[in-house]
Amino acid sequence: MTGLRETLQHLAALPSDRPMGMPGAFYTSQDQFEHEAATVLRRGWHCLGREDEIPEPGDYFTVQLLNEPLIAVRGDDGEIRVLANVCRHRGMPLAEGQGNVKRFVCSYHAWAYGRDGALLRAARMENAGFDPKSCRLHTHRVQLRNGFIYASLDAEAAPFEHPELDALLAPYEPERFRLVHVAEETWLTNWKCLVENFMEGYHLSVVHPQTLHGYTPTGLARKLPSGDGFTAYAANYPGGIPPRGMGAPGLSADERNRSTLFAKFPTQVASQAASLLVSLSIFPVSAGEIRVKWTMSTYGDDLDDGVIAARIKLWEDVNREDREKLERMQVALASEHAQPGPLAGEDYEGTVRDFQIWLAAQDREEVTATEPHMTPTGPKDAPLHL
CATH class of the missing domain: 3.90.380.10 (Naphthalene 1,2-dioxygenase Alpha Subunit; Chain A, domain 1)
Structure with missing residues (x-):
């Protein structure tokens, strides 16, 4: 490589x-x-689809980007968010395909999340260490451009x-x-x-x-x-x-x-x-x-x-x-x-x-960040591998 x-x-x-x-x-x-x-x-910033795929509050579609299952959803405020499609309890996917929901309900233990990713309900969770505020769904970076929805898995990705x-x-x-x-x-x-x-x-x-x-x-x-x-x-x-x-x-x-x-x-x-x-x-x-x-x-x-x-x-x-x-x-x-x-x-x-x-x-x-001995065009005197 x-x-x-x-x-x-x-x-x-x-x-x-x-x-x-x-x-x-x-x-x-x-x-x-x-x-x-x-x-x-x-x-990178990846195009997930078009904004008008989810025109109304609660409209959503799901995609898999590398190892990350995602939900693109339009919230009650009209904003489009890209949420991790992973329940904060035991890791079950919350949605599949596309549709419209009032809330995302986990099919495993019925934890329920709002369209903004906030945990709304977790039945029988009475342990002292349970804090519902710490159990929001992760929200990925989003940019909207020319009618397209773009997301990045890197929380530090610079806007393009x-x-x-x-x-x-x-x-x-x-x-x-x-x-x-x-x-x-x-x-x-x-x-x-x-x-x-x-x-x-x-x-x-x-x-x-x-x-x-x-x-x-x-x-x-x-x-x-x-x-x-x-x-x-x-x-x-x-x-x-x-x-x-x-x-x-x-x-x-x-x-x-x-x-x-x-x-x-x-x-x-x-x-x-x-x-x-x-x-x-x-x-x-x-x-x-x-x-x-x-x-x-x-x-x-x-x-x-x-x-x-x-x-x-x-x-x-x-x-x-x-x-x-x-x-x-x-x-x-x-x-x-x-x-x-x-x-x-x-x-x-x-x-x-x-x-x-x-x-x-x-x-x-990547080379500059991890391999400072490399030159911009590869190691000095490196042969051309053809």
Whole structure:
């Protein structure tokens, strides 16, 4: 694993016109995954879903982020909280799936918690050492941005700011999109493989000849601005194709005639178009398995029910095409011959390089904190492990 971390630093430092991908073990090593789970994933801000999944007080949904079961719930005060889905008595989960509750009641011993996480009732708890005020459910850090709910498992995680990304998305008015579909799937691939796949236009015409090529051909992909913690590219539409909805009134012609794809590192990828917003939240399980929660939202009433149903079917097909390719690739990445290969140019795989550079920067922070003898690009005179 040390060799992989050194290789990441070396490849991230290559000249921008000579980018290289990482070796297969970067995606298949369980030791590498455990390192990421303890560092970049645990420290990161993860998209759990959309705010309008839980529009009313008591509405909730559950997710599993690494080893932490979570409840996202809207409280009586209208605020969204992310609570630990773990009873403070004996550790039983309090909720599953989604729904609406007045309180969370443990199915084991009937301890009851308010929608703010406070313990309301614990029958027959008369021991002198019992203090209900000390038995609140843990509340995780939350940020709301562009209609999305983000949470971090790290109590010390600094709030994130992506003004360039916000500016890129602002004309679409993402907070005005309404949820029309939610689905969850298991993919047998590494979490980084899906981030990289979603965020490059190089594969569009090859992997999606019937579903995407007609609207977003590889040849029209163009890199968009990136920054610390995000990357983006435009999947531009050819001229002469039918409009796909008007969207927000302030959109430019360029914005209306493309899908703006972005990644909020480490685990959210999304496609923002004039009338359609699709987001994939990636929940890593192991080196070779992820849970994928994907949501579809539309701009107001721009699209009728028939068009929405067709868009859902289209994205089901697109996701299936990507999943099948990535699951096949995950098997091959375990080969000793899965060595670094050259990446394509800026417009086609520049986003993959952005992700690589960000991962290397995150790992340098970890090295600085725990291994002060390491240099920013690895140990002195370290060989390039290719």
